[in-house]
Amino acid sequence: MATLPIVQYEEKIIETVENNSIVVIIGETGSGKSTQLSQMLHRRGYSKIAVTQPRRVAAVSVARRVAQELGVQLGEEVGYAIRFEDRTSRNTRIKYLTDGVLLRESLADPELNDYSVIILDEAHERSLNTDILMGLMKRLVKLRSSNLKVLITSATLDGDKVSKFFRDCPVLNIPGKLFPVEVLYSKERPVNYLDTALKTALDIHVRQPEGDILIFMTGQDDIEKLVSKLEDEVRSLDEGSCMDAIIFPLHGSLPPELQVRVFNPPPPNCRRIIVATNIAETSLTVDGVVYVIDSGYVKQRQYNPSSRMYSLEVVQISKVQANQRAGRAGRTRPGKCYRLYPSQLYHDEFLDVTVPEIQRSSLAGSVLYLKSLDLPDIDILKFDFLDSPSSESLQDALKQLYLIDAIDENGAITSIGRKMAELPLEPSLSRTLMEANNYGCITEALTVAAMLSTETALLPGQSKTEKKRKRPLSNLPDGFGLGDHIQLLQIYERWYQTDYDIGWCKDHGLQVGIIMYSGISMIKWLVSASCIFFPKLRHSGHTATYYLQLTTYCSVGAGGLFVILLQISTQEPKNNPVLNFLPPSKSKVLPPATYPYDDHLNHYCSHLALLLGPEPSGVRGMTFARDVRKQLSQILQKIAKEPLDIKENRKGEEFRRDYRNLRKALCVGYANQLAERKMHHNGYRTLGFRGQIVQVHPSSSLSSDELGKFPDYVVYHELIATPRPFMRNVCSVEMKWVIPIINKLNTLNVYKLSGGGMDHVEEESGIPDLPKKNVEVSAAADDNESRIQAARERFLARKANK
Numbered sequence: 004m005a006t007l008p009i010v011q012y013e014e015k016i017i018e019t020v021e022n023n024s025i026v027v028i029i030g031e032t033g034s035g036k037s038t039q040l041s042q043m044l045h046r047r048g049y050s051k052i053a054v055t056q057p058r059r060v061a062a063v064s065v066a067r068r069v070a071q072e073l074g075v076q077l078g079e080e081v082g083y084a085i086r087f088e089d090r091t092s093r094n095t096r097i098k099y100l101t102d103g104v105l106l107r108e109s110l111a112d113p114e115l116n117d118y119s120v121i122i123l124d125e126a127h128e129r130s131l132n133t134d135i136l137m138g139l140m141k142r143l144v145k146l147r148s149s150n151l152k153v154l155i156t157s158a159t160l161d162g163d164k165v166s167k168f169f170r171d172c173p174v175l176n177i178p179g180k181l182f183p184v185e186v187l188y189s190k191e192r193p194v195n196y197l198d199t200a201l202k203t204a205l206d207i208h209v210r211q212p213e214g215d216i217l218i219f220m221t222g223q224d225d226i227e228k229l230v231s232k233l234e235d236e237v238r239s240l241d242e243g244s245c246m247d248a249i250i251f252p253l254h255g256s257l258p259p260e261l262q263v264r265v266f267n268p269p270p271p272n273c274r275r276i277i278v279a280t281n282i283a284e285t286s287l288t289v290d291g292v293v294y295v296i297d298s299g300y301v302k303q304r305q306y307n308p309s310s311r312m313y314s315l316e317v318v319q320i321s322k323v324q325a326n327q328r329a330g331r332a333g334r335t336r337p338g339k340c341y342r343l344y345p346s347q348l349y350h351d352e353f354l355d356v357t358v359p360e361i362q363r364s365s366l367a368g369s370v371l372y373l374k375s376l377d378l379p380d381i382d383i384l385k386f387d388f389l390d391s392p393s394s395e396s397l398q399d400a401l402k403q404l405y406l407i408d409a410i411d412e413n414g415a416i417t418s419i420g421r422k423m424a425e426l427p428l429e430p431s432l433s434r435t436l437m438e439a440n441n442y443g444c445i446t447e448a449l450t451v452a453a454m455l456s457t458e459t460a461l462l463p464g465q466s467k468t469e470k471k472r473k474r475p476l477s478n479l480p481d482g483f484g485l486g487d488h489i490q491l492l493q494i495y496e497r498w499y500q501t502d503y504d505i506g507w508c509k510d511h512g513l514q515v516g517i518i519m520y521s522g523i524s525m526i527k528w529l530v531s532a533s534c535i536f537f538p539k540l541r542h543s544g545h546t547a548t549y550y551l552q553l554t555t556y557c558s559v560g561a562g563g564l565f566v567i568l569l570q571i572s573t574q575e576p577k578n579n580p581v582l583n584f585l586p587p588s589k590s591k592v593l594p595p596a597t598y599p600y601d602d603h604l605n606h607y608c609s610h611l612a613l614l615l616g617p618e619p620s621g622v623r624g625m626t627f628a629r630d631v632r633k634q635l636s637q638i639l640q641k642i643a644k645e646p647l648d649i650k651e652n653r654k655g656e657e658f659r660r661d662y663r664n665l666r667k668a669l670c671v672g673y674a675n676q677l678a679e680r681k682m683h684h685n686g687y688r689t690l691g692f693r694g695q696i697v698q699v700h701p702s703s704s705l706s707s708d709e710l711g712k713f714p715d716y717v718v719y720h721e722l723i724a725t726p727r728p729f730m731r732n733v734c735s736v737e738m739k740w741v742i743p744i745i746n747k748l749n750t751l752n753v754y755k756l757s758g759g760g761m762d763h764v765e766e767e768s769g770i771p772d773l774p775k776k777n778v779e780v781s782a783a784a785d786d787n788e789s790r791i792q793a794a795r796e797r798f799l800a801r802k803a804n805k
């Protein structure tokens with residue numbers, strides 16, 4: 004391997020780090036920041052080094068690479084920790100982790116005493132968590148100036164600005180690029196960038212020498228379309244006219260085991276084409292990528308605090324992002340980057356840097372962390388951020404936290420808030436769990452939280468492919484028309500009643516992937532087993548590869564045997580007689596990856612995946628939800644004072660109930676996400692400050708009454724601003740549960756909540772659509788009467804407003 008540019012500056016780097024608590028390091032993409040800095044510091048005796056990454060896939064892949072370079076087993080001296088998966092041990096000295104995981108660790112140990120060095124890598128991404136960590140590091144180095152070093156690293160960060168933020172800390176600019184990348188621009192912006200990306204990829208495939216292709220698209224839908232078109236086109240090429248090609252999608256909704264497939268080397272005489280979102284933009288080295296195609300766009304989530312609405316917009320990338328994308332080529336040999344936009348556009352119209360996530364996200368979760376850290380004299384509205392979020396965003400977060408009882412009226416964190424902060428969930432779901440415990444329905448609430456946190460949600464369909472799947476799903480439970488949370492719960496309960504039978508999922512329209520997934524897991528287990536019985540295999544990479552390839556072809560050839568394997572494999576591992584002989588999995592989410600030849604095994608399995616067909620995303624949804632549920636249950640048991648009554652599930656009972664307690668708990672958890680139906684139609688108005696007119700998303704399972712009317716009040720999981728604003732994942736709640744929340748809304752003072760005391764102007768808490776006087780909770784005893792009364796008051800209030 005060629006010497007990486009950063010290695011030549013080792014002495015200078017170490018000297019600067021030794022003399023300063025905070026150092027900013029700027030080096031070209033591929034110069035070795037992510038993989039080498041940690042090793043250098045480790046060599047120089049720093050005891051434990053944390054390296055944060057904004058993205059999970061990067062944390063895993065860089066840890067894997069460093070473990071390989073040091074010749075150690077992943078999870079031992081070098082490990083990684085991402086949400087719901089921790090692959091570290093007591094021996095771990097270099098730990099790659101997502102910035103969110105480090106923030107969470109700081110809750111248990113605010114001084115992060117476990118680490119002697121903290122590296123915030125890829126700081127240019129300006130992820131919400133990295134920005135908050137920067138603010139915290141500034142405080143932390145004061146407290147631990149004698150024994151903590153902080154490094155902020157990036158290829159494309161404004162070093163001077165960061166240096167200024169950290170009181171003029173030194174900035175080291177590491178010159179040098181490992182391999183050159185030739186940048187080619189289009190003459191004009193294409194009318195259809197999907198077709199242009201397709202044409203460019205095929206052109207490269209047919210005309211250019213070997214080397215893999217990485218294409219940056221905006222989102223899952225476009226990726227799926229392009230993958231399918233590429234597959235068709237490659238299949239129709241004359242045999243022997245060019246090398247073979249395998250095409251991989253890569254986006255955040257793919258399960259981790261399918262994401263890492265892209266790192267497996269392709270078979271001989273075969274080109275990989277990877278179609279990715281910006282998940283592949285930073286820190287990733289896919290060995291063999293020589294050509295990058297950059298569409299110039301990214302899909303970005305944007306939160307509007309005044310409407311509390313998310314929109315997902317396709318926007319032009321920044322120059323920083325374009326340069327990061329180009330940097331994915333030329334990492335292991337010279338490369339080319341095809342930009343599907345003219346050079347003039349890049350220079351004149353692209354923003355220099357990406358808008359920080361902190362300025363386009365809901366901040367409730369982050370503010371809760373800050374509150375729970377118990378930092379002295381902290382006024383959230385004046386917290387020292389590199390780029391401050393809008394005061395409106397911070398106020399929105401404080402109000403939400405107050406409404407769900409995470410902070411009191413003076414802004415102090417409550418005991419409920421503390422527990423919520425320990426759960427790796429968004430505040431609304433954490434609060435629902437806390438309340439569900441009081442109402443005796445924690446078992447059900449855990450399932451709902453797990454189903455909603457599983458990114459590859461089964462319902463409602465998000466991508467085109469998922470929409471196609473909606474038909475078979477109609478056989479699934481309907482949530483009794485009470486809403487989507489209940490439907491998700493019922494689906495999981497139904498699955499539980501089949502003893503988590505994968506075949507049941509198959510019967511609901513997910514068969515191919517399910518069998519393939521189980522079949523691959525099964526074969527992994529079998530190969531693991533053969534390595535126990537033939538230990539020589541474990542130590543010989545080449546022999547193992549050869550052996551694995553041989554068995555691949557034998558397995559495929561021996562169709563009969565394979566069918567039997569598949570049959571066995573549709574059972575859960577715990578029920579499977581063969582699997583019971585085998586060692587337990589070390590990793591919590593992935594199928595077992597226990598031996599040093601993991602990569603060969605994954606390689607082998609990806610060959611098999613290619614032979615067998617599409618991906619099992621729906622199954623991942625369910626099996627992953629099950630795993631997440633188990634982990635959440637463990638965390639809850641740990642933070643509860645007394646043992647919790649959490650069952651694996653309750654067979655049958657819930658099908659006779661109206662889920663009243665669960666809906667009550669949801670109402671408390673989603674107190675900031677409530678909507679009231681308009682009087683004469685099925686549109687809703689969100690409750691709180693500046694109500695919005697919104698609709699129930701058409702995919703919802705919420706049903707109307709005999710008059711065709713939806714329930715008067717619902718909670719919603721999120722608001723999406725498409726041309727018409729929709730509530731996604733809604734659940735019916737009752738007015739008498741809503742009233743105490745409205746009363747709370749009337750009393751809050753946001754400046755007190757911020758922790759800054761009363762030295763600000765009194766805040767007007769106006770709720771446009773509701774009476775401002777306190778509503779007596781007792782008045783709600785009779786539902787009908789109170790509804791009539793409320794309707795009357797709403798009418799009068801509206802009239803008065805006119």
Ligand SMILES: Nc1ncnc2c1ncn2[C@@H]1O[C@H](COP(=O)(O)OP(=O)(O)OP(=O)(O)O)[C@@H](O)[C@H]1O
Nearest residue numbers: 032033034035036037038068158286288290334335
């Ligand atoms: N998985 C891998 N396979 C092959 N080579 C790799 C791998 N990971 C890293 N490398 C090599 O190490 C070099 C440095 O990678 P590293 O991720 O440390 O760079 P970096 O400076 O952090 O880049 P970036 O700013 O793009 O994240 C790469 O350019 C590549 O040559």
